[in-house]
Amino acid sequence: MEKVKVSLIEDNKVIRENLAGFIGLHEEFESGVIHESAENFLNSFIPETSGQTHILLLDIGLPGISGLDAIPLILEKLPGINIIMLTTYEEEDVILKALCSGACSYISKKASLEEIIEALRIVAKGGSYMSPSIAREIVNHLMGGRVSKATILTDRQREILQKLVDGKSYPTIASELFISVETVRTHVKKLYKVLQVNNKTEAITQYMKGQIR
C-alpha cells in the first residue's frame, strides 16, 4: 500500500519538527517537504518531490504569504492535493475562506498529535470534518441561510448539511441516515468542493459537468 505523503508548511520550528517527526513515526505516512513559509515551498517546488505530496498541512499564520493566500497558488501547482489547515483556534470565517479557496479540512493545533494523525487518516480516506458552526457558515454563505435553497447539492448532501447545522455528531448522522461515518465524512468533503466554486452558476455548471458528484 502506497504511503500517504504528508508535507508541512509551519513557521514554528518546534511544531514543525515535532509534527513532522510524529508523522514519520507512522508507517502509513511519509514525510514530504517541510517548509517554514509558503514562498519557500513554492520557490523550491520540484514536481518529483513536492509534486508527490498527497496531503499538505498548511498553517494559516505564516510570514509573507499567509496560508489562506497560498492555497490557490499551491493548488495551481498541485491541483489534486488535499490541504488541511492548521488553525491555532477555529475562526469560522477564516476556515470558511480556506475551505472556499480549496482546503479540504482543518484541524486545531491544540489537538493532540494523535488527533492530528487521525485527521490525516480521514482525509487520506476521502473524508473530511465539519463542525456545526462551520456547517452554519456554509449554509449562510452558499445557501442564503436555508439548506432547502441549496439546489446544487444532492438530497443526501442537503440532509447531512442540515443535520450538521443542527449540531448532530457524525455517528448520530450516520445512524439516522443508515450510512457509515466514513460516508458522512466523504459527503462533507464533497460539500467542501462545492464551496470552492465562486458562484452558483459555476457550481451548477460544475455539477452538470459531473465535476461535483
Place this chain on the structure above:
Amino acid sequence: MSWSKLIWLFISFTIPAFIAGQNVTYKFIPPQYELEHLKLNNTEDPGRLYDITEDRQGFIWLTSNKGLQAFDGNHTISYRNDSKLYKLTSDSSVHSLYAFTKLPDGSLWIQEENSRMLHFDPVKRKLTESFTGDAINNELIYHIAGSNDGGLFVFTVNRAKRTIAIWKKSPTNKLLPVYQGYMNPNNYYTYRIAGDYHWIIEERGITQISLDGKEKKQYNIPTSPNYNIDSDDQGRFYFAGADQETIYTWNEEFKNMVVFLKIPAYLKGKGFDFLIKGNKIFFGGNLSLFIINREDKTIQDLSQQFIELAKKEAPNSLGVLFMNFFLRPDSSLLVCTQTDIYRLKKKTPLAAQYLQSVSPVKNITSILSFRALAEDGRKNIYASFYTGIAKQNKGESAFLPMDVEKYISGEYISTYSLSYWKGHLIWNNVSIDLSSGDHTFITGDKFAGHCTQWLQHDTLWLYQWNSSELNCYDLLRKKLVVYPIDRRISANNNSIGEMNDMIVDGSGQNLWISSSDNGMALISKKGKLIRQYSAGETGITENTVTDLELNQNLLWFGCRNGLGCLDIGTGKTIIYKDPYSINNSVLHDRTVFSILPDTTGNYYLGSSYGLLWFNVASKQFYHLPDNHPLAHVEFNRGAAFKSSDNRYYFGSTDGLYSFTSPELGFAVTSNPIKPVKLISISIFDNKVGAYQYLSDELDGLNNLMLEFYNNSLELSFSVPEFYKKVYYSYRVKGLSESWTEYKPENKISLYGLQPGRYQLEVKASTGLNDVNASYFSLPIVMKQVWYKRPWVILLFTSMAIVLMITYLRYRFNQKIKRQKKLADLRTKISSDLHDDVGSILSGLAMQSQMLAYTAKEDQKKSLLEISNMSRDAMEHMRDTVWAIDSRKDKYENLVDRMRDYAEKNLALRNIKHEFTITDVDTKKFIDPEKRQTIYLIFKEAITNIVKHSNCDDVIIEFADKKNCIQLLIRDNGIQKEIRNSDGLGMSNMKMRATKIGGFLTTKYENGFIVELTI
C-alpha cells in the same frame, strides 16, 4: 297732403300762435325758490365745465376742458389723461371734453375736441372704447345722440362736400349711413334725437327724420341760434323760435309743431337756455335766472340771487357763465355754470309764517310759553300761557291777551289745562263765564296750580297735582265729589305729583292717567287702581309718560324714549324711537310731549326737538327739512290742539305755532345712504419705490391680494349724497376690532401692513352715528415673504430634521464604527496574542508529547502533564478570545461552543449525551457577560461530570421559557460525596449565576441535576 289736413295744420298752428301772440300778462311774485351752492371740493382745478349728467349709482359727471369730473356731493375727482391715479385715456395730452350722450344701459358717450368719441362706463369708471371722425372719411363730428333702443347716432358736417349726414354706429365700430342732406355753409346746425325721430335744427327750419332715415319732414319754423334745445324724458321736444319769444314743441298727437309758450316780453333776450318741467319753465342766461309758471302766469326772478352767489364763488369773473339746467332723477334741479353747480330748492319758510302773533302782555317782556288751548262755540281760539290766556277771534290772525287777573289769586300762577263748556272756559280749577266774566272755583276757593282736566259731556274730571284727590265736578249742578286716588299708583304710597294727562277709556267707565314719575295706569272713576303699567313692563325711561291718545284697542303715549303704543288687550308695549343729533354729534332720545291726530288718522307729534309726523300704518317718523323753523322747536306738554277748521296749534316755550297740513312738507327719515363705492387704490411698491394705481372696475374686486413688498396703501371711497355731509369710519380686522371715529375724510391709509389676512370694513353715514349707515367690506391678503410661507417653513424644517437625523445617524454610525473598530482591535490583539502564545503552547504541547514517546516511564507522566497543561492553557486562551469576540454575540455561537465542548469532553469518557434546544432563537443577540458566564457554568458542570461522575449518559437542555433562560444538565450517575473541590466549583457557579441575575440549583434525582435559570 290732403286739403283737410292742410287746413287742420293751418288752424292748429295759427290759432295757438294768435292766442299766444296776445299780450298775456305774467305777474312777478317773490321767489319761492332759492339757490344752494354745491361745492365741488375738488383737489384739482376741474377746468371750464361744459356738460353734466348723472349715472345709475347717483354720481354726477361733468365734462370740462381738463377732463371728466366725478362729483359725489362732497368730493370731486378728475379723470384726466395726465393723471396717474384716475387716468382717462392712454394719451398723455389733455383734450377738452364736451357733450354727454347717455345710453339706456347707463354708459356715456363723450364728445372730445378732436372729433373723437369716448365710450365711458361710469360704474366701472373705465373707458371701454373710442373712435374718431377719421373713421368716416374726414367727416367732422358735430353731435352724437342715443336712441331709446341703445343705438348711437352721429351727426356730421362735411364743409368740403357741403353735406350733413347722420350715421349709425355698428357694434364693430363702423359708421353706417342713415341720412345725407345738403348743408348750407352759412347755417348753424344742431342735432337731437327725441322720441323716435332725428331732429336737425338749423336757422331756417327743422328737419324731422325717422330713426331709420327713410322718412323726412321739413318744418319751416326758423329757430333761434342762441337758444338751446330741450327734450324731456317723455320724449317731448322743445325749441325756441327765431323771434326769441316763442317756444315750440312737437305734439305727437297732432304730429305737428305747436306753440308751447310765448315767452313774456320782459324776458326776451335775457336767457338762452330753458328747461321744461310740467308747467314750469326754467329760463336762464349769463346774468339771469327765471321761473315761469305757465299755469298761474307768474314769474319768479332769481337773477339777483344767482349773480350774487356766482360772484361770491368767482369774484374775479366778469359775469356768470351759464352752462345749462340739469334735472336729476330725484326731480331736483341743478343750475350749472361753467365753474359751479347750484341746486334750486324751495325757499325755507320763515318762522313768522307759523308763529302766532300775540299782542304784548302787561308786565311780560319775555317770550310766552304756551300750554293748553280751547275753542268756543264761535270758533274763537283760546290759548293759555303761564300767567294768562290769549284769545284769537275768528277771522283774525292775532291773539290778544284776556284780562284774567281777577281769576288769579293765591300763590300759584301757572297754567296746564284749558277746556270749553257751554259758554264757559275752564282754566285749571276755575270756570269762567265768558259772557258775564264771572268765575267759579271748582276746587277750593282760589286759583290752583297745575291741574289736569278731562271733560266728558257735562262732567269735569280734575286732578290738582300733588293732591291725591280725583275731583268729579258736575258742571250743570255745580256739584263736586272728591275721591281719593289709590295710593298704590305712586311709589312709596305718595300722592301723584305731575299728572300729565287723563282720558276716558274705551268703555267710558274708567280713566287712563299718565304721570312724570309713575308711568301710566287705568283707574276707576272713583280713583281706584285697576291696572298699572310700570317702566319695567313698558320699557320706558324714568317711568315718565306724557300725552295719551286712545285709538280703539291701542293706547298711544308719549315718553322720553319716543312714541309708545300699548296693546290694551295683550298688555304688550312697543316703543318707536326717533333719536336726533345736533351738529352731527351724539344721538339723543327724542321725547314726545304731545300727540295730535290729523284728519288722516295719523299723528302730529310735539317733541323735545321739533315737530314730527307719524304714519300709524307704516310706523314711520317723518321730519321737516333741517332748516325749517319748526324742525328744532321744543314743544310743551298738553299743548297740542286742532281747531274746527283743521288748523293745528302747538304751544312751545318759544311761543305758539299753528299751521295747516298743506303748509308743511314732511319727508320720511333719511333713507339709508347709498352704497359705499371704492374708487381708487394706491399701492406702494417697495421694490421699485413707486406707486401702482387701481381706479377702474373696483366694484368687482372680491379681495385685494398684495405681495409682501406692497405693505403701504391708500384707498379712497365715495358715496353719492348731495344733501348732507358724509362721514366715514373704518376698521381693519386683523389689526384691531375697534372702529375709528367718524370723519369727513374719505381716504384710508394703511402703512407697514404685515403679511397676513385682514378684513377692511368701512361705514359711511350722514351723521356721526350708525343710523342708516352704509357698509363696505374688502378682504385684504398680504402674502408672506417667501421664506416665511408655511410650506417653505415646513420644507426647511423637514430639511433641518432630515439633516439632523442624517448627522445623528452619521455620528451614531461613526460611534458604532469606532466601537466596532475597538472591539475588532481588541479581538485582533487578543487573537494575535492567542495566536502567538498559542503557537508557543502548541509547540510546547507537541514537544513534550514527542518527548514522552521516547522518555523513560517515570518521566512520561510529567511530560504528558506538561503537554496537557499546555493544551489547557490554549483552551483557556481560546475561551478568553471567544468571550471578547463581538462576532460571537448570538445564542447560536454559545450553543455551538457548548456543543463542541460537550462533544469533545464527554467523548473522552465515552459518555453519551443529548443536547436539545427548546424555543431558543439562536439568531438573537446575547449579552457578552451572560454568554461567557453561561458557557463557564456549562463548562464547569461538564468538567465535573467528566471528572467525578459515574454516569454514562448526559442530557443537556437549553430552553427559552418566555420569562427566563434555562440550562439543565442531568446525568444518570449515582450520587457521590461532594468533595471540597466540587463544593468550591459549585459555589463559583452559583456566584457566577447570581452575578448575571440568575440562580443555580443542584439536586440529586435519579442522577445529578444542575439547573441554571436566568
